[in-house]
Amino acid sequence: MEYKVEAHRIMSISLGKIYNSRVQRGGIKLHKNLLVSLVLRSARQVYLSDYYSGACLNAAQSEREGNEWDITDSEREKFPPSTTECDRIESSEEPQQNERPEKEREYRENDDEVKSDQADCTSTLQQEQKQNSSLDSVAKVSSETPPETIDEPKESPSVSTVAESDSSPEADGESHQPPKTHVCSNRKRSAEKTESGDLPQKRTKVASSNAKEDEEAEEMDTSNVSNLITIFGSSFSGLLSKDGAKPESEAEDSGQICCDQMLKNLNPWSTAIVAF
Amino acid sequence: MKCFSRYLPYIFRPPSSLLSSSCHTEADIISTVEFNSTGELLATGDKGGRVVVFQREQESKNQPHRRGEYNVYSTFQSHEPEFDYLKSLEIEEKINKIRWLPQQNAAYFLLSTNDKTVKLWKISERDKRPEGYNLKDEEGRIRDPTTITSLRVPVLRPMDLMVEATPRRIFSNAHTYHINSISVNSDYETYISTDDLRINLWNLEITNRSFNIVDIKPANMEELTEVITAAEFHPNQCNTFVYSSSKGSIRLCDMRTSALCDNHSKLFEEPEDPSNRSFFSEIISSISDVKFSHSGRYLMTRDYLTVKVWDINMESKPLETYQVHDYLRSKLCSLYENDCIFDKFECVWNGTDSVLMTGSYNNFFRMFDRNTKRDVTLEASRENSKPRAILKPRKVCVGGKRRKDEISVDSLDFSKKILHTAWHPNENIIAVAATNNLYIFQDKVN
Numbered sequence: 001m002e003y004k005v006e007a008h009r010i011m012s013i014s015l016g017k018i019y020n021s022r023v024q025r026g027g028i029k030l031h032k033n034l035l036v037s038l039v040l041r042s043a044r045q046v047y048l049s050d051y052y053s054g055a056c057l058n059a060a061q062s063e064r065e066g067n068e069w070d071i072t073d074s075e076r077e078k079f080p081p082s083t084t085e086c087d088r089i090e091s092s093e094e095p096q097q098n099e100r101p102e103k104e105r106e107y108r109e110n111d112d113e114v115k116s117d118q119a120d121c122t123s124t125l126q127q128e129q130k131q132n133s134s135l136d137s138v139a140k141v142s143s144e145t146p147p148e149t150i151d152e153p154k155e156s157p158s159v160s161t162v163a164e165s166d167s168s169p170e171a172d173g174e175s176h177q178p179p180k181t182h183v184c185s186n187r188k189r190s191a192e193k194t195e196s197g198d199l200p201q202k203r204t205k206v207a208s209s210n211a212k213e214d215e216e217a218e219e220m221d222t223s224n225v226s227n228l229i230t231i232f233g234s235s236f237s238g239l240l241s242k243d244g245a246k247p248e249s250e251a252e253d254s255g256q257i258c259c260d261q262m263l264k265n266l267n268p269w270s271t272a273i274v275a276f
Numbered sequence: 277m278k279c280f281s282r283y284l285p286y287i288f289r290p291p292s293s294l295l296s297s298s299c300h301t302e303a304d305i306i307s308t309v310e311f312n313s314t315g316e317l318l319a320t321g322d323k324g325g326r327v328v329v330f331q332r333e334q335e336s337k338n339q340p341h342r343r344g345e346y347n348v349y350s351t352f353q354s355h356e357p358e359f360d361y362l363k364s365l366e367i368e369e370k371i372n373k374i375r376w377l378p379q380q381n382a383a384y385f386l387l388s389t390n391d392k393t394v395k396l397w398k399i400s401e402r403d404k405r406p407e408g409y410n411l412k413d414e415e416g417r418i419r420d421p422t423t424i425t426s427l428r429v430p431v432l433r434p435m436d437l438m439v440e441a442t443p444r445r446i447f448s449n450a451h452t453y454h455i456n457s458i459s460v461n462s463d464y465e466t467y468i469s470t471d472d473l474r475i476n477l478w479n480l481e482i483t484n485r486s487f488n489i490v491d492i493k494p495a496n497m498e499e500l501t502e503v504i505t506a507a508e509f510h511p512n513q514c515n516t517f518v519y520s521s522s523k524g525s526i527r528l529c530d531m532r533t534s535a536l537c538d539n540h541s542k543l544f545e546e547p548e549d550p551s552n553r554s555f556f557s558e559i560i561s562s563i564s565d566v567k568f569s570h571s572g573r574y575l576m577t578r579d580y581l582t583v584k585v586w587d588i589n590m591e592s593k594p595l596e597t598y599q600v601h602d603y604l605r606s607k608l609c610s611l612y613e614n615d616c617i618f619d620k621f622e623c624v625w626n627g628t629d630s631v632l633m634t635g636s637y638n639n640f641f642r643m644f645d646r647n648t649k650r651d652v653t654l655e656a657s658r659e660n661s662k663p664r665a666i667l668k669p670r671k672v673c674v675g676g677k678r679r680k681d682e683i684s685v686d687s688l689d690f691s692k693k694i695l696h697t698a699w700h701p702n703e704n705i706i707a708v709a710a711t712n713n714l715y716i717f718q719d720k721v722n
């Protein structure tokens with residue numbers, strides 16, 4: 001249990017560092033932020049594996065989760081069976097999708113490298129293996145929307161129709177998160193409101209809007225994590241859109257790169273939550 | 277190891293620093309230290325973009341005890357803060373690295389770099405001045421040509437020695453990311469500049485063109501997993517260089533194989549010890565400095581807790597591993613919180629490649645003798661360093677009873693860190709930068 005607390009603390013510290021690096025003199029340091037994101041990822045791994053070892057998933061799966069980054073081809077094939085869970089989740093996601101689609105849209109606008117081919121678990125895990133996910137999967141996770149939005153990025157209106165996409169295709173393999181986790185995350189969010197006060201105003205608004213949702217009684221620590229993601233993510237997307245004039249992420253723009261980097265950092269984390 | 281315990285310390289400070297190190301300005305923090313190839317000159321760069329060059333006094337028979345002390349020779353502002361308007365980013369003027377060029381005439385040349393721009397500086401002496409111009413008078417005012425009735429030839433007259441530094445080349449606009457190292461090639465014609473993702477090869481004469489020889493930027497930045505942390509040319513083979521990564525690996529590349537050296541010739545990597553795995557394993561395995569030995573046979577790398585010596589003929593594991601401050605391993609979490617875990621320590625060889633030196637916290641620095649396998653911890657501090665005094669070895673106690681003179685891990689001052697050190701190429705003289713103070717120690721003469 002103490003590992004979980006420690007992991008959570010480290011994740012918060014890491015997010016704080018990433019945020020503070022934006023205002024550093026001399027620009028964002030790529031090396032330092034990369035290292036911080038690696039710590040973030042390790043902490044999340046421990047945090048999640050610790051949670052799931054005692055949760056609804058069986059031991060075999062939690063072992064796989066622990067090794068998510070080292071997953072081999074053979075192991076990847078074991079994941080599709082959990083597709084059914086995804087469908088369950090989709091149906092319980094509706095309440096949250098209202099505010100998320102907005103973020104999704106903003107992410108997509110800023111991402112000029114949208115991937116459209118991760119329709120199945122395999123490719124998602126491949127992504128994770130490379131310690132990378134497209135920006136869309138962040139949005140995806142945060143709204144727990146089906147991969148449709150990723151598959152057809154051109155359909156930006158589809159973002160707002162996310163709520164209606166309960167009948168998600170099989171391709172949702174990756175979002176086979178147990179229903180409990182997701183539903184309860186909302187409740188935790190209100191607790192997260194008070195955390196790390198240096199995040200911008202937008203965060204509190206997001207937090208409060210989510211507090212209204214229905215929750216289950218069971219406590220979900222991962223909700224803290226997902227909360228931080230969404231909050232942090234939303235603040236970033238807000239900043240990105242405010243920058244407005246900022247062009248589509250030019251690879252050479254280190255500032256943009258680091259924004260992408262931050263979002264990328266959030267992605268695998270969020271994706272893992274969805275995956276499990 | 278007895279020679280190291282008999283170092284004579286004396287202290288030099290950059291001219292503009294305040295007297296007490298506890299209230300120094302940030303601009304005075306020394307960010308790089310480098311001896312030139314003969315050891316006659318010692319250059320320091322600081323966060324304020326200034327370079328201070330010290331010169332060793334000529335030894336004189338009259339004062340044999342003042343054996344070659346270093347005095348300030350030249351001070352100049354190398355880099356100024358800049359602003360990148362396109363990206364709305366400030367470019368720090370901090371000098372990241374200084375590298376001397378070998379001396380070819382009476383003038384001295386060095387390369388200094390900040391995050392984005394490399395500059396070639398010429399430091400030359402002037403001790404004669406032409407006098408007796410026809411068209412201008414002694415104060416430099418232009419004379420009215422109609423008043424000139426006769427012509428004379430200007431003659432050179434001696435003047436007070438003046439050392440002037442002029443920028444001879446400015447190599448800019450070649451790096452998108454922050455430059456972390458520069459290295460002059462043994463051909464004395466080219467040099468490399470390295471940022472987080474790319475290494476560029478320059479000709480010292482040509483500033484408007486550079487060649488990219490290593491590029492590890494992924495097509496999709498989201499797939500980034502490692503960055504380049506340092507690079508250096510081989511001391512003798514002008515086609516060979518190495519670069520280290522944040523993942524703890526070193527790659528040796530041969531420029532003869534292809535124009536773009538993305539494929540390494542050798543990869544030096546040690547498998548991670550699973551028993552030491554923690555949240556911070558990746559950070560502490562990131563290599564902060566890589567240096568070839570003078571012979572070119574060995575490589576030394578510094579990561580957060582250790583110094584490793586590699587034989588370039590053996591890629592599978594290092595030849596030797598030295599623990600610098602292993603007592604910090606249990607404190608990684610707090611070091612992560614206060615950002616100390618990101619400190620980039622440098623490491624240096626002595627002239628004969630038999631001793632390694634690197635810095636630590638609390639103004640401690642460590643030396644490792646490769647032959648005797650003995651090591652010593654010394655402290656660079658004003659209280660302990662009176663002129664002619666001998667440096668006393670220090671010890672950090674890790675637990676249990678603390679002996680007298682030992683320091684416990686918890687009382688270490690992590691704000692006093694020694695990141696930059698230099699060793700004279702031929703003699704046992706070392707330069708240690710402790711925040712804004714430069715300490716120069718030399719081996720006692722018999």
